[in-house]
Amino acid sequence: MAKRTRRVSAASQRHVYVTYCIVGIEPLLMHPLLPERLAFAERKTAAEKKAAVRWDPYGEFRSLLIAPPIETVELQWREMIDEIADQSDVEASMPMLAMPATAIKGAILDVASLAAVKSKKDVQRLLHVVGTYIPIWGVPQLHLAVVRTAGTTRAPELRFRPVIPRWASMVRLSWIEGFLDVNEVTSLLVTAGLFSGIGDWRPALGRGRYGMFAVTTPESTDNGHWATFTEIVTQFGRDAQAAAIEQPEVYDPQYAELVRELQDARTAKYPSTVTT
Numbered sequence: 001m002a003k004r005t006r007r008v009s010a011a012s013q014r015h016v017y018v019t020y021c022i023v024g025i026e027p028l029l030m031h032p033l034l035p036e037r038l039a040f041a042e043r044k045t046a047a048e049k050k051a052a053v054r055w056d057p058y059g060e061f062r063s064l065l066i067a068p069p070i071e072t073v074e075l076q077w078r079e080m081i082d083e084i085a086d087q088s089d090v091e092a093s094m095p096m097l098a099m100p101a102t103a104i105k106g107a108i109l110d111v112a113s114l115a116a117v118k119s120k121k122d123v124q125r126l127l128h129v130v131g132t133y134i135p136i137w138g139v140p141q142l143h144l145a146v147v148r149t150a151g152t153t154r155a156p157e158l159r160f161r162p163v164i165p166r167w168a169s170m171v172r173l174s175w176i177e178g179f180l181d182v183n184e185v186t187s188l189l190v191t192a193g194l195f196s197g198i199g200d201w202r203p204a205l206g207r208g209r210y211g212m213f214a215v216t217t218p219e220s221t222d223n224g225h226w227a228t229f230t231e232i233v234t235q236f237g238r239d240a241q242a243a244a245i246e247q248p249e250v251y252d253p254q255y256a257e258l259v260r261e262l263q264d265a266r267t268a269k270y271p272s273t274v275t276t
Contacts, residue, residue, distance in 0.1 A: 138232055
């Protein structure tokens with residue numbers, strides 16, 4: 001039997017745009033790749049390595065934060081913020097931090113089969129996240145983890161990364177009317193928040209629960225998610241984030257003394273180049 005194909009005229013193809021509010025139900029752990037860890041990074045001599053201070057907690061923490069120039073994202077983010085303000089009494093502040101929009105698209109694709117809406121290939125072609133970055137509200141803290149290097153020795157190594165314990169975001173999704181509907185797209189995003197997440201140590205990687213989120217609206221009666229979203233976007237925007245980046249708090253108190261000692265050693269070695 002010949003396979004039936006769906007014919008859609010160009011005149012009937014109308015883009016639908018919907019803005020979703022999401023609130024983290026687990027901390028968001030960021031993990032962009034540091035330039036100095038790339039294969040083509042500048043090589044140091046043995047003497048340079050010996051003379052250098054190995055750890056730079058604050059420097060590594062700050063280098064992993066994604067803060068796009070405000071002029072490149074303000075228009076798109078302001079439209080989303082104003083849209084929410086029109087629907088409720090929430091006056092969100094403009095944030096400094098962001099995540100790549102591809103993180104949301106990847107989370108949705110991870111759970112396409114679980115949501116039983118469309119195939120992964122169909123979702124990949126039909127659904128899009130508007131913009132390059134999504135805004136992230138919330139105060140970052142310094143996360144310290146002991147990891148193993150990828151070399152043959154598997155030597156232990158310290159990693160200093162930003163983690164945002166309480167966070168929120170807004171996401172604008174777009175699709176062609178007739179191929180998807182708002183209920184299907186909402187189901188995909190809700191499932192992505194529960195079973196995939198964004199950032200590092202997320203459920204999709206099989207390592208943890210970080211980056212999980214819930215979709216919320218002003219009409220929601222979902223365990224206070226809308227109240228949490230409102231609190232975060234009104235209180236933890238650009239000013240609060242800038243202050244936290246300048247003087248980061250250690251996420252796990254048991255490592256606070258170690259981080260301070262390592263940072264003090266760095267400051268003593270390079271007093272003119274390190275901001276504490």
